Amino acid sequence: MRIEQKHLRRNFLYANKAPMNMLTVDQTTDESRFFSFPGARAPDRQRRVDSSGVSLAVYEWGNLDAPPVLLVHGALDFARTFDVFAPLLADSGYRVVCYDHRGHGDSDPAALYSWVTDERDLLAVADSITMQPMPAIGHSKGGALLIHAIQALPHRFTRFACIDGMPFRSPHPDSAMHERKYMTPEIIDAWLQQRHTAAVAERKPGSLQELAHRRARMNPRHSMEWLCYLVTQGARQASDGWRWKLDPAIRPGGFGPFRSRWMTDRLPGFPVPLLAIFGTEEEPMGWDITIEQIAPFMPQSGRLVVVQGTGHFIHIERPQETAALIIDFLQS
Amino acid sequence: MIDYLQHHRIQLALHTLKEGRGLALLLLHGLGERSPSILPAEYTSWPGPVYALDFTGHGYSTIPVGGGYSCETLMADVDVALTRIGPSTVVGRGIGAYVALLIAGARPQRVRGTILLDGPGLAGGGSTSNPYIPVVDTAQLAPPDPFAIAELATDGRPPTYATYFAMLAEKRSDLACPLSVCTFEIPDWLSAVMDATSANKTTLEHALKKYASQSPA
Numbered sequence: 001m002r003i004e005q006k007h008l009r010r011n012f013l014y015a016n017k018a019p020m021n022m023l024t025v026d027q028t029t030d031e032s033r034f035f036s037f038p039g040a041r042a043p044d045r046q047r048r049v050d051s052s053g054v055s056l057a058v059y060e061w062g063n064l065d066a067p068p069v070l071l072v073h074g075a076l077d078f079a080r081t082f083d084v085f086a087p088l089l090a091d092s093g094y095r096v097v098c099y100d101h102r103g104h105g106d107s108d109p110a111a112l113y114s115w116v117t118d119e120r121d122l123l124a125v126a127d128s129i130t131m132q133p134m135p136a137i138g139h140s141k142g143g144a145l146l147i148h149a150i151q152a153l154p155h156r157f158t159r160f161a162c163i164d165g166m167p168f169r170s171p172h173p174d175s176a177m178h179e180r181k182y183m184t185p186e187i188i189d190a191w192l193q194q195r196h197t198a199a200v201a202e203r204k205p206g207s208l209q210e211l212a213h214r215r216a217r218m219n220p221r222h223s224m225e226w227l228c229y230l231v232t233q234g235a236r237q238a239s240d241g242w243r244w245k246l247d248p249a250i251r252p253g254g255f256g257p258f259r260s261r262w263m264t265d266r267l268p269g270f271p272v273p274l275l276a277i278f279g280t281e282e283e284p285m286g287w288d289i290t291i292e293q294i295a296p297f298m299p300q301s302g303r304l305v306v307v308q309g310t311g312h313f314i315h316i317e318r319p320q321e322t323a324a325l326i327i328d329f330l331q332s
Numbered sequence: 333m334i335d336y337l338q339h340h341r342i343q344l345a346l347h348t349l350k351e352g353r354g355l356a357l358l359l360l361h362g363l364g365e366r367s368p369s370i371l372p373a374e375y376t377s378w379p380g381p382v383y384a385l386d387f388t389g390h391g392y393s394t395i396p397v398g399g400g401y402s403c404e405t406l407m408a409d410v411d412v413a414l415t416r417i418g419p420s421t422v423v424g425r426g427i428g429a430y431v432a433l434l435i436a437g438a439r440p441q442r443v444r445g446t447i448l449l450d451g452p453g454l455a456g457g458g459s460t461s462n463p464y465i466p467v468v469d470t471a472q473l474a475p476p477d478p479f480a481i482a483e484l485a486t487d488g489r490p491p492t493y494a495t496y497f498a499m500l501a502e503k504r505s506d507l508a509c510p511l512s513v514c515t516f517e518i519p520d521w522l523s524a525v526m527d528a529t530s531a532n533k534t535t536l537e538h539a540l541k542k543y544a545s546q547s548p549a
Contacts, residue, residue: 052468052479053397102398111341112388112400116483119465120399151463183493185500188438195408196415198340249340256404257493262461 003291003304025224031208034228039319040083044090049099051124052117057106058099058125062090068129069330071098072122074140074165074285076218076252078105078245080233085315088323089137094330099125103247105234113250115258119149126156135159135330139315140285147263147270154271161275161326164287164312166294167260183255191255201248205241208232215244218284221311267297274302275329277322279310286312303329334392339412345392346413347384354380355444355547356417357540360410362426363453363484364476366391374536375423379544383420385413387428389477399468399479403427403456403487407434414442421543423536426451427484429515430494433525436511437497440504445543447512447536448522453484455519461488491524498525507546512539 043059050056059079071086073079079098086096100107102121110117122145126134135158138146143165150157206214212227219227235242276298278291291304298304305325307314315322337344349359349371357378361367367384375382386393387406410431414420421444424432429448436446466482501510511531513522525531534542 052399052470110398110400111394111396112398112402112405114400114402114483116465117398117400123465148463149465152465183496185438185504191404192408192411192438195340195405196412199338256402257488257490258461259490262488263463266463 003295003306005306005308025209025212025228031232034208034225035232037084037226037229039087040229041087042083043080043086043098047128049125049128051102051121054102054110054117054121055108056099056102056121056125058097058128059086060095060097061086062093062095064095066090066093066095068095068097068134070122070126070129070134070136070146071096072136072138072142072146073098073101073104074138074142076104076246076250076285077140077142078234080105081230081316083229083233085319085323088319089327092323092327095129097125097129103250105245109247109249115145115148115254118145119152122146122149123153123156133158135161137161137163137326138165139163140165140287140312144260144263147267150272151263151266151270157272159273159275159330160270161277161329163277163315163322164279164289166276166278166287166289167263187255191251194249194251198249203243203246203248205238205243208235208242211235211242211244219313221281221283221313221317226316264294264297267294267302268299270299270302273329274299275326276302276304277314277325278304278306279312279314279317280306280308281311283311335416337412337416339388339409342388342394342396342409344388344394344409344412345386346416347386348381349375349384350378350382352379352381355544356380356420357382358410358413358417358420358422359384360422360424360428360432361385361387361390362428362451364390364481365425365452366475375540378540380547381417383413383417385409387431387480389480390475393475395474395477396479399477399483401477401480401483401487403431403434403484403489406431406484407438410435411439411442414439418442419444421445421447421540423447423449423540424451425449427453427456429454430456430489430521433494433501433511434497436505437500440501440510443501443505443510444547445507445510445512445539446501447539447543448515449536450515450517454515454517454522456484456489456521457486458488459490459520462486489519489521491521494521495524495528498529498531502529502531507543509542512542514539 045060143162333348472478
């Protein structure tokens with residue numbers, strides 16, 4: 001197993017919190033300026049895939065006859081957050097296929113959400129690309145979904161690159177301590193209460209900039225220009241303002257008995273070459289995992305890369321460098 | 333009589349099997365089953381009203397598109413029913429027994445005694461989760477929803493997780509013995525619950541009498 005430390009230069013996507021810049025973004029009434037972003041490119045193709053009756057929005061960059069690679073986004077995100085990163089892979093000779101998870105982006109909302117249905121959706125998209133094994137890239141929850149899917153169906157995948165999505169939430173062994181920390185009576189009560197009101201819940205409307213500011217609470221390292229661009233792709237505009245497309249029934253975080261260590265304990269036998277990329281800076285959506293924690297579980301053929309000075313969204317903060325790392329991995 | 337209750341995008345069928353006043357009895361069916369249409373003989377002596385709930389994807393409740401079942405979602409089904417009918421003694425068969433345990437820990441003030449019975453889906457997928465993605469036979473007639481059968485027969489039920497909910501029930505309920513086990517099948521999760529709490533094996537008849545006698549005035 002290799003552990004590498006990368007000291008890469010900052011690029012244009014790294015958070016720019018200069019007050020003057022914020023002021024400029026907030027003061028403008030011309031929303032059209034946010035419909036584009038330097039380096040962002042709309043998908044070359046869009047289509048729908050039916051997954052057990054749930055219609056999923058699928059996006060592709062690159063030539064249709066190029067080698068495919070499946071790209072899976074994280075929790076509360078959507079495929080178009082890859083608008084800068086995915087074209088870089090496509091321009092290196094790949095057919096990059098991404099999709100919105102159910103209830104996210106332009107995919108259908110559902111009555112029920114679960115880890116298994118997310119995996120079934122992932123496989124429905126994979127089936128729509130090829131029945132041959134192919135490489136996959138996942139960010140955050142998208143990485144964890146792929147780890148589980150690859151452990152379940154190793155014959156469908158050739159290589160896996162994981163961008164801050166290695167599962168290692170709790171250092172506790174399989175004991176009631178896990179529940180005392182993550183399933184307190186208050187958390188259970190809040191989850192049940194939300195089930196009562198989810199049917200009529202709506203996303204709060206606001207101006208484009210207001211939505212960008214709300215997202216900044218979870219993505220504090222992103223620039224306001226980038227967050228405003230995300231609003232144009234991940235929100236809908238109505239007469240009373242913009243609303244995020246994300247199904248309001250979807251809550252952040254997991255609920256239930258699922259233990260990430262079920263996957264971690266199986267990592268030493270991971271069936272395909274694995275590249276795990278980590279940042280170094282803590283932020284709200286981060287997975288609270290260090291290479292020291294995960295290293296003992298990595299397979300011998302695994303490769304750990306730490307990109308110094310980045311947070312959870314390494315591919316957004318350093319798209320060119322992250323793409324270069326992954327392309328090198330895919331071609332090695 | 334059937335009332336339909338809203339749980340997110342699901343309409344849940346709540347059957348009134350016996351009308352009355354006082355502490356209610358709520359029956360939860362097993363995996364793939366549906367609520368009885370008439371009051372089963374073993375519950376005729378219950379002094380209060382008796383209800384039965386069709387879980388999501390079962391009986392007369394909505395069959396959702398595309399699966400996504402979990403026992404926690406079924407627990408929320410029961411929470412919606414308890415909000416309508418008030419404090420109740422909950423009797424669960426099979427998976428209904430496991431769900432009854434969860435809601436007993438989650439809502440100790442609403443659940444006035446929990447009775448666990450044998451039935452389909454009691455064990456679930458075992459103590460841990462296999463890296464397995466169930467293939468669903470969608471050609472089967474529904475209800476029950478084939479996604480429910482596939483997903484709820486394979487879900488992981490860690491003994492420590494079940495024990496935690498049992499301990500929540502025991503710690504937060506004002507009943508001396510809020511859990512009564514009437515099963516012959518003792519899966520790992522239930523064995524752990526019985527080791528860690530006062531939940532003891534008893535008969536359905538005895539458990540019903542005990543909780544009926546502890547009904548608040």
